Amino acid sequence: MKYAKPLPGYLAQRYHGWKATAFKENEVWYRRLADDGQHPRAMIICCCDSRVEATQIFGADPGEFFVHRNIANLIPPYEVGGQQHGTSSTVEFAVKMLKVAHIVVMAHQHCGGAQGCIDMCEGNAPELESKDSFTGRWMEMLRPRYEQVADIDDPEQKAREMEKQTVVVSLENLMTFPFVKEAVEQNGLSLHGLWINIGEGVLEGYDPATGRFAPV
Amino acid sequence: MKYAKPLPGYLAQRYHGWKATAFKENEVWYRRLADDGQHPRAMIICCCDSRVEATQIFGADPGEFFVHRNIANLIPPYEVGGQQHGTSSTVEFAVKMLKVAHIVVMAHQHCGGAQGCIDMCEGNAPELESKDSFTGRWMEMLRPRYEQVADIDDPEQKAREMEKQTVVVSLENLMTFPFVKEAVEQNGLSLHGLWINIGEGVLEGYDPATGRFAPV
Amino acid sequence: MKYAKPLPGYLAQRYHGWKATAFKENEVWYRRLADDGQHPRAMIICCCDSRVEATQIFGADPGEFFVHRNIANLIPPYEVGGQQHGTSSTVEFAVKMLKVAHIVVMAHQHCGGAQGCIDMCEGNAPELESKDSFTGRWMEMLRPRYEQVADIDDPEQKAREMEKQTVVVSLENLMTFPFVKEAVEQNGLSLHGLWINIGEGVLEGYDPATGRFAPV
Amino acid sequence: MKYAKPLPGYLAQRYHGWKATAFKENEVWYRRLADDGQHPRAMIICCCDSRVEATQIFGADPGEFFVHRNIANLIPPYEVGGQQHGTSSTVEFAVKMLKVAHIVVMAHQHCGGAQGCIDMCEGNAPELESKDSFTGRWMEMLRPRYEQVADIDDPEQKAREMEKQTVVVSLENLMTFPFVKEAVEQNGLSLHGLWINIGEGVLEGYDPATGRFAPV
Known part of the structure; x- marks a missing residue:
C-alpha cells in the first residue's frame, strides 16, 4: 500500500x-x-458526525461502551442473505457475543444524513438519487418516514423531526432481529432512543408511551 | 416502539x-x-471494541474526528450497485462532503473479528460459516489475507498479524473508491494505518516503505 | 506512601x-x-457486595444512614478485650454517640461469604480453612448456623437460607451488646432484619413471630 | 430473635x-x-459517616464499587493469627477473589473517629481509653500518627490533618498485605487516597510525590 x-x-x-x-x-x-x-454494559449506535461524542457526553471510560457509528445512526432490518453486514454484524456481535444489557440509539441535531433524505424526498438532491451515491442508497431506509414529517412547514422543525425518525426506524428495525427480539422479551436487553441538540447541550429521550421525545 | x-x-x-x-x-x-x-480534519475508522477509544487516545475534541466504527475496522471495496452502503457511505460523506485531509484506519490487539476470521479459515468456527452469521459474512472480506498469516505457528503472533492485515486490506480497498484515489493522488487526502496494543499503550504505524508496522 | x-x-x-x-x-x-x-435516623449493616446499595434502594440522602459494610453483614458477639473492634466500634458509635433509632441488618442473594461458609462446613473449601484466610476466619461466626441448613438438598435453597442466617446471627449478637440491649428494651432502638433478591428486586423482612422472612 | x-x-x-x-x-x-x-472495578474504603456517600459522589451504579465502611476508614496492618478479620477479610475478598483494579481510601472532614483519637492523645477522652471502648481500641492504630499533628495549634487544622493521616496509615497498612503488595508491584492494582470536605464539596487527592493532599 x-x-x-x-x-x-x-x-x-x-x-x-x-x-x-x-x-x-x-x-x-x-x-x-x-x-x-471487554465486558461492555451498553452498545451505543450514533452518527459519525464529529460533534456527537457519546463517550464524552456520558463520561464513558474504555471498556464501557461498544460503539457503532455510521451515517445517521441507522440500523437496517434483519435480512438473511442480504448484504448490510457492516451494521448488522455490530448488532449481532454486541447481543450474541458480548450480551450487552442496553442498546442506545442516539441521533443529533443538524444531521447531514437526515437532511439529505428530506432533500431526496422533496426532489432537491439529484446527486443523492444517483445509483452510485452510497449515502443516497444508505438513506433509502429512512425514506418511508418522510410521510411523518411531510406536512411540517418550518424546515428547521422538519429536519429535527426527521432526525428523530432515524431513532424510531432503527429501534423498530432492531426488533426485527430475532436475537434482539428474544433478548428484549426475556428482559435480557433494553432498547433506548435519544436525540441531542449539541449546540445547547439538551438531550431528549424517546418516550414509548407518547411516541415523542422529551428532555432527559 | x-x-x-x-x-x-x-x-x-x-x-x-x-x-x-x-x-x-x-x-x-x-x-x-x-x-x-462540522469541519473535521480527519476521519477515523476503528473497531466497535469498547477498549479502542480513538478520541481519548488522540485527545480529540468535538468537531475534530469524523468517526466510523464497525467490526474489525474494515472497508469493503468500491462497488456500484453493491449493498455495503453502511460503510461506503461514511467514506463518501467524509471525502466528498467534508473533504477531510486524513483517513486513519486503526486496528487493535485482541480483535474478536480478526480472530473469528482466523477461526473460520482454520475450520474452527462453523457458526461463523453459517449464512445467517452477519459477522461471518462481514469477515469474508478479510479471508483472502489468511494466506499472509497461515504459516505463523504461534497463535498470538498469528492473531496480531491478522489484526494488522485488517488495516492493509482497508487501505487497499479505500484506494478502489475513485473519489478517494483522486483525492490522494492530488494530494488532497492522505491515508494512514495504525494498530494499537491497548494493554501496553503501544501504538504502531503502517510503514509503506517496508509494508510493516513500527512504533509511532 | x-x-x-x-x-x-x-x-x-x-x-x-x-x-x-x-x-x-x-x-x-x-x-x-x-x-x-450528622444525626442519622438509622444504621444500616450490609454486605460490601457491589450489588447491594442500600442507600439507592431506600432513596437515602446524605445524612440519613450511618452505614457499616463488611463481608456478609456479620456482627460478632460483644467481647470486652476481644479484638473485633472494626465492626463493634461501628455499633458502639451508632448507638452510644449517634443514638440511632433503628439498626437494619440487610443480607442478600448470591452472598459470596455465606456460600464460602457452606463450602467450609461441607469440606469443600480448604483454602478458607487456612489460618491465614481472613475471610475464612471471619465466617467462623456463621459456622454454627450450618446446622440450620444442613438438611436442605437443593444447593440454591440452602444458600438462600444461609444468607438469611447471617441476619439472624447478627441480630442475636447485637443483643449481646449491653448498650444495644438496654436501648432496645427501653424502646430507644429497634432492630430489623432484611434479605434482598437483587435480580428480582424482592425485599424480604425477618418476622420475629414466625422466625421466617416474608416480602416487605 | x-x-x-x-x-x-x-x-x-x-x-x-x-x-x-x-x-x-x-x-x-x-x-x-x-x-x-459482581465484577466491580474498584474497592472503596470510607467512613460509616452518613454524610460520606461515595457511590453518590462518584455516580456509581450497582455493580461498580465493592464498598467497605468502618469508623474512620482505617485498615489495620496484616497479621496472621490476629483478629481484625472484619476489615482484613474485605481487602482479601476484593483483591484475591474479585481482583479489583483500584482501592480508594476516602477520609472526610469532621470525622468523629479522627477527632476522638486526638482527644485520647491529648488526655481529653477518658471514656475512649477504657478497655471496653470499642471505638477507642479501634482508633489505637491511628494513635502513632498524632505526632504528625501535635504541633498544630489551630484545632480545626489539626483535625483536618489527622483526618488525612487516616488515609496515609491505611495506605501504608494495605501495603503490608502480601497479596496487595504483590498486585501493586505487578501493576495489577493501584491505590488511591482521598479526603472530602463535604460542606464545600471539595475533594482532595493524596499526592505521593509531595506527601500532601491537593484538590482533584
Whole structure:
C-alpha cells in the first residue's frame, strides 16, 4: 500500500501525551482490559458526525461502551442473505457475543444524513438519487418516514423531526432481529432512543408511551 | 416502539454531570459547532471494541474526528450497485462532503473479528460459516489475507498479524473508491494505518516503505 | 506512601459532574450537614457486595444512614478485650454517640461469604480453612448456623437460607451488646432484619413471630 | 430473635417506590448482576459517616464499587493469627477473589473517629481509653500518627490533618498485605487516597510525590 503515509505529527504528538498521562495513570485498568477481554454494559449506535461524542457526553471510560457509528445512526432490518453486514454484524456481535444489557440509539441535531433524505424526498438532491451515491442508497431506509414529517412547514422543525425518525426506524428495525427480539422479551436487553441538540447541550429521550421525545 | 425504555439512570446522571461541567465550560465552542457545521480534519475508522477509544487516545475534541466504527475496522471495496452502503457511505460523506485531509484506519490487539476470521479459515468456527452469521459474512472480506498469516505457528503472533492485515486490506480497498484515489493522488487526502496494543499503550504505524508496522 | 496514584480520570470526571449538579443543587443541605454534624435516623449493616446499595434502594440522602459494610453483614458477639473492634466500634458509635433509632441488618442473594461458609462446613473449601484466610476466619461466626441448613438438598435453597442466617446471627449478637440491649428494651432502638433478591428486586423482612422472612 | 421488628414504614414505602421506578427501569441490569455475579472495578474504603456517600459522589451504579465502611476508614496492618478479620477479610475478598483494579481510601472532614483519637492523645477522652471502648481500641492504630499533628495549634487544622493521616496509615497498612503488595508491584492494582470536605464539596487527592493532599 504505497499510498499510506506516516501518522500526521499532531496526532503522534497527542498520542505520546496520552501515553505519558492518561495511559500511565490508568495502566492497571488498560492491562486488565487487555487481559480479561471487554465486558461492555451498553452498545451505543450514533452518527459519525464529529460533534456527537457519546463517550464524552456520558463520561464513558474504555471498556464501557461498544460503539457503532455510521451515517445517521441507522440500523437496517434483519435480512438473511442480504448484504448490510457492516451494521448488522455490530448488532449481532454486541447481543450474541458480548450480551450487552442496553442498546442506545442516539441521533443529533443538524444531521447531514437526515437532511439529505428530506432533500431526496422533496426532489432537491439529484446527486443523492444517483445509483452510485452510497449515502443516497444508505438513506433509502429512512425514506418511508418522510410521510411523518411531510406536512411540517418550518424546515428547521422538519429536519429535527426527521432526525428523530432515524431513532424510531432503527429501534423498530432492531426488533426485527430475532436475537434482539428474544433478548428484549426475556428482559435480557433494553432498547433506548435519544436525540441531542449539541449546540445547547439538551438531550431528549424517546418516550414509548407518547411516541415523542422529551428532555432527559 | 413500545419496547423502548427510558435512559438508564446512571447515564442520565452522567449526562447531567457533563452538561454542568464540560458542556458548560465549552458552550461557546458547542454553539459554534452547531451553527457553523462540522469541519473535521480527519476521519477515523476503528473497531466497535469498547477498549479502542480513538478520541481519548488522540485527545480529540468535538468537531475534530469524523468517526466510523464497525467490526474489525474494515472497508469493503468500491462497488456500484453493491449493498455495503453502511460503510461506503461514511467514506463518501467524509471525502466528498467534508473533504477531510486524513483517513486513519486503526486496528487493535485482541480483535474478536480478526480472530473469528482466523477461526473460520482454520475450520474452527462453523457458526461463523453459517449464512445467517452477519459477522461471518462481514469477515469474508478479510479471508483472502489468511494466506499472509497461515504459516505463523504461534497463535498470538498469528492473531496480531491478522489484526494488522485488517488495516492493509482497508487501505487497499479505500484506494478502489475513485473519489478517494483522486483525492490522494492530488494530494488532497492522505491515508494512514495504525494498530494499537491497548494493554501496553503501544501504538504502531503502517510503514509503506517496508509494508510493516513500527512504533509511532 | 510512594505507591499511591492519582485518582483515576473517570472518577475525577464524575466527581466534577457531581459537584456541578447534585452538590450544587443541595449545597445548603451539605453545608448544614457539615456545620451541624450528622444525626442519622438509622444504621444500616450490609454486605460490601457491589450489588447491594442500600442507600439507592431506600432513596437515602446524605445524612440519613450511618452505614457499616463488611463481608456478609456479620456482627460478632460483644467481647470486652476481644479484638473485633472494626465492626463493634461501628455499633458502639451508632448507638452510644449517634443514638440511632433503628439498626437494619440487610443480607442478600448470591452472598459470596455465606456460600464460602457452606463450602467450609461441607469440606469443600480448604483454602478458607487456612489460618491465614481472613475471610475464612471471619465466617467462623456463621459456622454454627450450618446446622440450620444442613438438611436442605437443593444447593440454591440452602444458600438462600444461609444468607438469611447471617441476619439472624447478627441480630442475636447485637443483643449481646449491653448498650444495644438496654436501648432496645427501653424502646430507644429497634432492630430489623432484611434479605434482598437483587435480580428480582424482592425485599424480604425477618418476622420475629414466625422466625421466617416474608416480602416487605 | 423476638426483639426484631418489621421494617419501619418510611423505609418500606421508599423500597416500593424504588422497585416501581429505578428497579423497573433497570431490571435487565439487575438481573444481569444477579446472574453473572459482581465484577466491580474498584474497592472503596470510607467512613460509616452518613454524610460520606461515595457511590453518590462518584455516580456509581450497582455493580461498580465493592464498598467497605468502618469508623474512620482505617485498615489495620496484616497479621496472621490476629483478629481484625472484619476489615482484613474485605481487602482479601476484593483483591484475591474479585481482583479489583483500584482501592480508594476516602477520609472526610469532621470525622468523629479522627477527632476522638486526638482527644485520647491529648488526655481529653477518658471514656475512649477504657478497655471496653470499642471505638477507642479501634482508633489505637491511628494513635502513632498524632505526632504528625501535635504541633498544630489551630484545632480545626489539626483535625483536618489527622483526618488525612487516616488515609496515609491505611495506605501504608494495605501495603503490608502480601497479596496487595504483590498486585501493586505487578501493576495489577493501584491505590488511591482521598479526603472530602463535604460542606464545600471539595475533594482532595493524596499526592505521593509531595506527601500532601491537593484538590482533584
